[in-house]
Amino acid sequence: MLTQLGRLAVRARYLIIAGWAVIALLGGVFGGSVYDRAQSVDSLRPDAESTLLQKRLDRMSPEGELVLAVITGRDFFSVDLADSASRVMFEIRAIPGVAEVTDAYTSGSYKISADRKSSLVIVELRPELSEPEALAVADQVAAKLHTINAPEVLVGGELLAKRSFGDQAIKDAAIGESIALVVLCLALITILGGLIAGSLPLAAALATIASTLLILTGLAGAMPVSEYAVNVVTILGIGLAVDYSLLIVSRFQQERAADQQAALPELLARTLSTSGRAVLVSGLAVGTALTGLFVFADPLLSAMALGGALVVCLATLAGLTLVPALIAVAHRRIPAGNRVWRSADRRKPALLTRLATFAQRRPAKVALAVTAGLLVLSAPLLSANLANSDARSLPESSEARRVHEIVEKEFSAGQVEPITVVVDAQQNSLQPLIQKMRALHGATDVDVESELTAESTVIEITPAGTASGQQAQQLVREIRALDPKVKAAGPAAELVDAKDSTADRLPIALAVIILATGLLLFALTRSVVIPLKALCMNILTLLATLGVLVAIFQWGWGASLFGFKPWGALDVTTPLLLFVFIFGLSMDYEVFLLARIKEEWDKRTSDSHEANDRAVLAGITATGPVITTAALAIGIVFLGFALGELVAVKEIGIGMTIAVLLDVTVVRGLLLPAVMSLLGRVNWWRPAFRLGRAVPQKAAQ
Known part of the structure; x- marks a missing residue:
């Protein structure tokens, strides 16, 4: 032939x-x-436990995408900076698609760096927005933030980093x-x-x-x-x-x-x-x-x-x-x-x-x-x-990466994104299981959040180290091994599933x-x-x-x-x-x-x-x-x-x-x-x- x-x-x-x-x-x-x-494609199978649980949580208690901004390079208490930032925050709240704005000027979040030259702004978008709609709103928010009278305003967050x-x-x-x-x-x-x-x-x-x-x-x-x-x-x-x-x-x-x-x-x-x-x-x-x-x-x-x-x-x-x-x-x-x-x-x-x-x-x-x-x-x-690659794998000059690194360094204050656990049982019957969770190596905090439904309870467990580090991954495995009814989501759970x-x-x-x-x-x-x-x-x-x-x-x-x-x-x-x-x-x-x-x-x-x-x-x-x-x-x-x-x-x-x-x-x-x-x-x-x-x-x- x-x-x-x-x-x-x-x-x-x-x-x-x-x-x-x-x-x-x-x-x-x-x-x-x-x-x-071309578009972004998920890096985790749709039938993975963490994916299914996250979709369930989103249905029961939907949360919108977050836009993070760092206002930096000038003393936080500067009068003209405070006036400019406050005005912009109210303008952002008026943008259709914005659900909530948390900042140190108008909502008293106190997200201020130790040297008082940086502050953090968190803008939550409405959860019903599709990804293209959320990106369009995020762009409007970013444009407003960049008008603040500050030497530098960096805008990022997972949505923009993606x-x-x-x-x-x-x-x-x-x-x-x-x-x-x-x-x-x-x-x-x-x-x-x-x-x-x-x-x-x-x-x-x-x-x-x-x-x-x-x-x-x-x-x-x-x-x-x-x-x-x-x-x-x-x-x-x-x-x-x-x-x-x-x-x-x-x-x-x-x-x-x-x-x-x-x-x-x-x-x-x-x-x-x-x-x-x-x-x-x-x-x-x-x-x-x-x-x-x-x-x-x-x-x-x-x-x-x-x-x-x-x-x-x-x-x-x-x-x-x-x-x-x-x-x-x-x-x-x-x-x-x-x-x-x-x-x-x-x-x-x-x-x-x-x-x-x-x-x-x-x-x-x-x-x-x-x-x-x-x-x-x-x-x-x-x-x-x-x-899993995050904003740190973007170029050093990337705005999204710089926001990620500054937030980790200046504003996390040792806080780590928790492992979200859902147990299909009422809270009053879970005390023995919760005690076992508190006794797990690497669990620095166990917080019972709420009853998701009449028969489901949400628990947030904060791991030692980073949110998806080796200790957090091992903790996910130990949590899941406690009881077949226990399901886990979050960065560490996603990495374990992958x-x-x-x-x-x-x-x-x-x-x-x-x-x-x-x-x-x-x-x-x-x-x-x-x-x-x-x-x-x-x-x-x-x-x-x-x-x-x-x-x-x-x-x-x-x-x-x-x-x-x-x-x-x-x-x-x-x-x-x-x-x-x-x-x-x-x-x-x-x-x-x-x-x-x-x-x-x-x-x-x-x-x-x-x-x-x-x-x-x-x-x-x-x-x-x-x-x-x-x-x-x-x-x-x-x-x-x-x-x-x-x-x-x-x-x-x-x-x-x-x-x-x-x-x-x-x-x-x-x-x-x-x-x-x-x-x-x-x-x-x-x-x-x-x-x-x-x-x-x-x-x-």
């Missing part, structure tokens, strides 16, 4: 290019509206994409040796992104589309499209160099029958990894999985159709080789060839040293603190991803051992990357270098997203290498240990330069997003850059050839039963 597709790409090249051009044009015109139609997250995510995506495309364009032109050749991968990337955004725009009318899905589309779209394009172009150059008399249709047929198969298997592997996110039934992860699955499908389709068609049109302008790939033919071998040769000379020592090194890098993961949901569904997701990718690698290599080895290597890459991220983003190592202020945790979704991205992209390079190694192995007449080593080295020598180039290209993409200001996006960008660096050099260059050399002909073992005996692959053929 792929062979015929290669010939079809020559015959219908202009039709294929025109079709993609029309789709890309529509995506460029209409796809951009997805940025306006919107800032979305806006910053889209801004980071736009900046990251622009930087990545410009730098990538220059790099590809230099590496591929010409403007036309360098433009082919970029054309595929742009077509992939534009078409995916067009589909997401259509979906936004029928279902919520997350702002973060746009980031996923941009990162994966550029990275995968460039990877697949480079693989196809490099193989076409090799086929043309090997047989200069062959006709163009035959050259592209051979190209797609080999590298096209690798692209197809890689696309299926990456798509399967992303599909595994749906298992978690998390709205945010599902939104990212949807965007990612779409872009993988389209990147694969572009690699198998658009890129061959572009090659068919511009093949005379594509150099016979390029500066990176030509190095494989010179006396000085390419980087991966040198690393593989070194590893094969001393496989046991290299395998042990690399494995130990990756485990050392993963050690910080043992102290990882996962938490972690428990992930832990419960992680084995299923792992089984889906590992089984599917294992079967794909078996179909590619006809080996049982190689897929198992590949899965173990991918897990090592993931663990090492996450360990480094803990050191950077939680401990703050190198935070100033990367331009952010650490907030003491990783976002709870980061490990899952990186697992999928790293697993998928590691499989990408694994497929590129193994497909060529399998070709070389099949050419050998012997199945000896030496033949295995020669096949591995020949495969790495043939594909190493293009993998190095692809890694450089995708590294540029990820670094572009690492320059973003949203810490959650920065975590993904830096994490993927680290993963690609480790995977292409240490894992593919050293560990893979070392392990394959140690295993020898066992690499190619598969159960081919004959008379009750399992035999090696070559013997079974």
Whole structure:
């Protein structure tokens, strides 16, 4: 099928290019509206206990969104400041949609900082407002607050911080994409040796992104589309499209160099029958990894999985159709080789060839040293603190973040948001249970609020430490263990539910991803051992990357270098997203290498240990330069997003850059050839039963 597709790409090249051009044009015109139609998506399953309980509390005792403001930079008792602030507070109370205003000037809240140069204003909006209506009222409130005659008025709160997250995510995506495309364009032109050749991968990337955004725009009318899905589309779209394009172009150059008399249709047929198969298997592997996110039934992860699955499908389709068609049109302008790939033919071998040769000379020592090194890098993961991102993960200059930090420092006075507990029983029957709650370690205060209904009682328990810290999380677990009728909500309960949901569904997701990718690698290599080895290597890459991220983003190592202020945790979704991205992209390079190694192995007449080593080295020598180039290209993409200001996006960008660096050099260059050399002909073992005996692959053929 792929062979015929290669010939079809020559015959219908202009039709294929025109079709993609029309789709890309529509995506460029209409796809951009997805940025306006994208919305915030909950990061917790709708059936989680804390979510259900919070909805119940909102129905029984609805509370509106809060807008927080800090008036700072001037003595609180200044007469003109007091007059200005008082006038504005009464004007805010008159705004339709405002339920209550609590301030130190007109309501006597006494929320004043110790140095008397800051005061806190809390504006509660009406609970019946929808989110868009609440944001509109919040904007009116913010505009009024900014008219106060004070050196600085900062306005924030959860509602505005949530919107800032979305806006910053889209801004980071736009900046990251622009930087990545410009730098990538220059790099590809230099590496591929010409403007036309360098433009082919970029054309595929742009077509992939534009078409995916067009589909997401259509979906936004029928279902919520997350702002973060746009980031996923941009990162994966550029990275995968460039990877697949480079693989196809490099193989076409090799086929043309090997047989200069062959006709163009035959050259592209051979190209797609080999590298096209690798692209197809890689696309299926990456798509399967992303599909595994749906298992978690998390709205945010599902939104990212949807965007990612779409872009993988389209990147694969572009690699198998658009890129061959572009090659068919511009093949005379594509150099016979390029500066990176030509190095494989010179006396000085390419980087991966040198690393593989070194590893094969001393496989046991290299395998042990690399494995130990990756485990050392993963050690910080043992102290990882996962938490839901709040305003602290916004840029330091963000108004919402500054309000959050000032409120925590100046106005919390040791107060911590309590754990809200609901017990379906009357208050007069709960004294023994309440005493048990007071005796729990980490419970600093237990306050019986009210009877929610005739048969339900609300209790607020203040935890030690922070509202969602480790002590608060443990307290939630102990509270829930007291009695099946006890339900808990609040920041700590939400985090506990998120972690428990992930832990419960992680084995299923792992089984889906590992089984599917294992079967794909078996179909590619006809080996049982190689897929198992590949899965173990991918897990090592993931663990090492996450360990480094803990050191950077939680401990703050190198935070100033990367331009952010650490907030003491990783976002709870980061490990899952990186697992999928790293697993998928590691499989990408694994497929590129193994497909060529399998070709070389099949050419050998012997199945000896030496033949295995020669096949591995020949495969790495043939594909190493293009993998190095692809890694450089995708590294540029990820670094572009690492320059973003949203810490959650920065975590993904830096994490993927680290993963690609480790995977292409240490894992593919050293560990893979070392392990394959140690295993020898066992690499190619598969159960081919004959008379009750399992035999090696070559013997079974």
